[in-house]
Amino acid sequence: MNLRRYSKKKGFLKLIRKEYLIEKGFFTLAMVMIATVLLMFAFVVIESLPAFGHSGFFNFLVGLRWSPDMNIFGIFPMIVGSILTTAISLIIAVPMSVSCAIYLEEMAPAKLKDYFKPVIQTLAGIPSVIYGFFGLTLIAPIIRNIFGGSGFSILTASVVLALMILPTIISLSQDAIKSVPNQFREASFGLGSTQWQCIKYIILPTALPGIITAVILGMGRAVGETLAVLMLAGNVSVIPSSLASPIRTLTSNIALEMGYATGIHYSALFATGVILFMVIMVLMIVSTLCSK
Amino acid sequence: MKLKQNLTKSLFASSAAFTLLALGIVTGFIVVNGIHVIDWEFLFSLPKDSGSDGGIFPMILSTVYLILITGAISIPVGVGSAVYISQYTSNEKIINLVRFISQVLSSVPSIVFGLFGLAFLVFFLKMGWSIFVAGIVLSLMAIPTIFQVSEVTFQTIPEIYKEGCYAMGASKWQTITTVLLPIAIPGILTGIILAITRAISEAAAVMYVVGSSLDIPISIFDTGRPLPLHLYVLASEGISMSNAYGTATVLIIIVLSITLISNITVNHYQKRIMGCLN
Numbered sequence: 001m002n003l004r005r006y007s008k009k010k011g012f013l014k015l016i017r018k019e020y021l022i023e024k025g026f027f028t029l030a031m032v033m034i035a036t037v038l039l040m041f042a043f044v045v046i047e048s049l050p051a052f053g054h055s056g057f058f059n060f061l062v063g064l065r066w067s068p069d070m071n072i073f074g075i076f077p078m079i080v081g082s083i084l085t086t087a088i089s090l091i092i093a094v095p096m097s098v099s100c101a102i103y104l105e106e107m108a109p110a111k112l113k114d115y116f117k118p119v120i121q122t123l124a125g126i127p128s129v130i131y132g133f134f135g136l137t138l139i140a141p142i143i144r145n146i147f148g149g150s151g152f153s154i155l156t157a158s159v160v161l162a163l164m165i166l167p168t169i170i171s172l173s174q175d176a177i178k179s180v181p182n183q184f185r186e187a188s189f190g191l192g193s194t195q196w197q198c199i200k201y202i203i204l205p206t207a208l209p210g211i212i213t214a215v216i217l218g219m220g221r222a223v224g225e226t227l228a229v230l231m232l233a234g235n236v237s238v239i240p241s242s243l244a245s246p247i248r249t250l251t252s253n254i255a256l257e258m259g260y261a262t263g264i265h266y267s268a269l270f271a272t273g274v275i276l277f278m279v280i281m282v283l284m285i286v287s288t289l290c291s292k
Numbered sequence: 293m294k295l296k297q298n299l300t301k302s303l304f305a306s307s308a309a310f311t312l313l314a315l316g317i318v319t320g321f322i323v324v325n326g327i328h329v330i331d332w333e334f335l336f337s338l339p340k341d342s343g344s345d346g347g348i349f350p351m352i353l354s355t356v357y358l359i360l361i362t363g364a365i366s367i368p369v370g371v372g373s374a375v376y377i378s379q380y381t382s383n384e385k386i387i388n389l390v391r392f393i394s395q396v397l398s399s400v401p402s403i404v405f406g407l408f409g410l411a412f413l414v415f416f417l418k419m420g421w422s423i424f425v426a427g428i429v430l431s432l433m434a435i436p437t438i439f440q441v442s443e444v445t446f447q448t449i450p451e452i453y454k455e456g457c458y459a460m461g462a463s464k465w466q467t468i469t470t471v472l473l474p475i476a477i478p479g480i481l482t483g484i485i486l487a488i489t490r491a492i493s494e495a496a497a498v499m500y501v502v503g504s505s506l507d508i509p510i511s512i513f514d515t516g517r518p519l520p521l522h523l524y525v526l527a528s529e530g531i532s533m534s535n536a537y538g539t540a541t542v543l544i545i546i547v548l549s550i551t552l553i554s555n556i557t558v559n560h561y562q563k564r565i566m567g568c569l570n
Contacts, residue, residue, distance in 0.1 A: 032369050100311040103304040118555060125548075126544065129520040130523070167315065194297055195297060195300060227524055251496070255499065259500065269407070
């Protein structure tokens with residue numbers, strides 16, 4: 001009652017209504033994001049159902065043949081492809097980037113550190129298609145000369161993917177190492193440890209959850225990367241026999257055939273997307289578990 | 293002992309040097325090969341013979357359109373959601389849901405966004421192929437980054453500023469616009485720049501929704517072909533390597549200059565804000 005009397009006098013009600021509308025406006029914006037994800041998820045799953053119905057979920061997953069013209073859809077070689085390229089790129093990138101982060105945080109002179117932080121962040125913004133182009137013009141010929149074949153292979157794609165995820169892992173591991181409290185270092189040096197012992201027994205174990213998160217984020221980028229891999233991996237859908245043989249990944253399968261696919265084939269590409277999405281979700285859950 | 297110490301140090305130093313060298317080679321190699329291709333004619337003329345000759349003006353224009361559309365959609369949604377989550381609601385369920393959703397959205401591979409754009413926007417809603425549709429797809433990719441960075445920024449603002457403002461009788465809206473946003477702008481801007489540079493470097497998500505035509509896009513509802521996609525087509529179909537180097541160099545220069553200019557501006561602004569507060 002009191003409120004109403006004030007409101008008549010001062011336009012208080014108007015103010016309240018305005019604030020209410022603003023709050024609802026912000027609420028709507030927040031809901032837009034949720035609605036988008038649900039819509040996207042629903043749409044991709046619905047579009048993929050005909051393909052799963054056609055081949056059966058299990059057969060689709062472990063089928064060895066992908067021949068759209070004969071309506072045979074099996075994506076096992078591509079799952080192998082995605083896992084192999086990602087794993088090899090991590091084997092190359094993780095030791096390099098973690099030791100780079102340790103050097104920059106623990107050993108480098110302060111000036112060098114200030115100078116390199118923005119450089120690395122900028123490098124993280126270089127478009128992936130540029131890395132793909134670089135691989136096409138420089139890495140693929142090198143691989144061709146060493147191993148023979150076309151030069152478009154697992155190894156080519158992995159090397160370029162490794163370069164691509166370096167800045168991400170370096171910059172995030174650097175943050176993780178920086179957040180180790182200084183007392184830890186002082187206590188370790190106070191006990192007479194060398195710098196290497198301090199890094200090995202104190203800093204790395206303390207920063208490990210952060211470093212794992214960094215690696216997983218890099219891994220997510222590598223699994224989801226499309227064009228760089230499409231340009232470099234050769235895109236043949238078979239189980240590879242060596243590191244120099246070509247391969248097709250889940251992402252490049254979608255990108256390659258989306259332009260002309262129709263019917264069940266079109267739906268099978270959405271099914272590939274669903275599998276890709278599941279792989280990424282598993283990675284996300286693992287990373288949350290690891291960092292705890 | 294001393295020897296071992298030095299050995300460790302030089303080992304780490306050389307690995308850091310190697311890493312940075314490798315990354316330097318990537319950009320250096322492309323810029324060195326591409327810089328001589330770029331002149332006014334390359335930047336401001338039309339491509340000829342499907343891109344093997346001529347310039348890249350339509351692609352630059354498409355990329356500029358995409359920056360504007362993506363910014364216009366993703367900034368309000370991203371920052372708005374962050375304001376709602378950090379200032380308006382205290383409902384843990386909603387907060388956690390929105391955070392989880394933004395994490396999911398940011399981990400979706402770009403090609404899946406492209407799939408969704410093609411199936412939903414182009415075919416289901418019958419919007420057809422256009423730069424505008426590509427802009428919507430890229431906005432979806434940019435929203436989670438802007439949201440996450442803005443939310444963290446709002447959280448770092450000390451409660452005391454807000455309380456001071458309320459104590460002087462300001463409404464919530466006034467507090468947000470006059471106190472919180474000005475303090476948060478450097479942080480929010482960093483997030484926006486990060487998201488936008490990622491959006492304009494993206495080719496996979498737009499390759500099937502943007503139409504990939506070589507004509508000059510007059511309006512945002514025309515088809516077009518942004519720079520990264522043009523580079524991909526030139527390089528993977530082997531149309532013209534020298535034009536591909538040129539396009540790649542232009543793309544690198546655009547991305548690097550946006551990052552550099554925004555970093556300088558943000559630092560400058562941050563210093564000014566901090567000067568006022570102290």
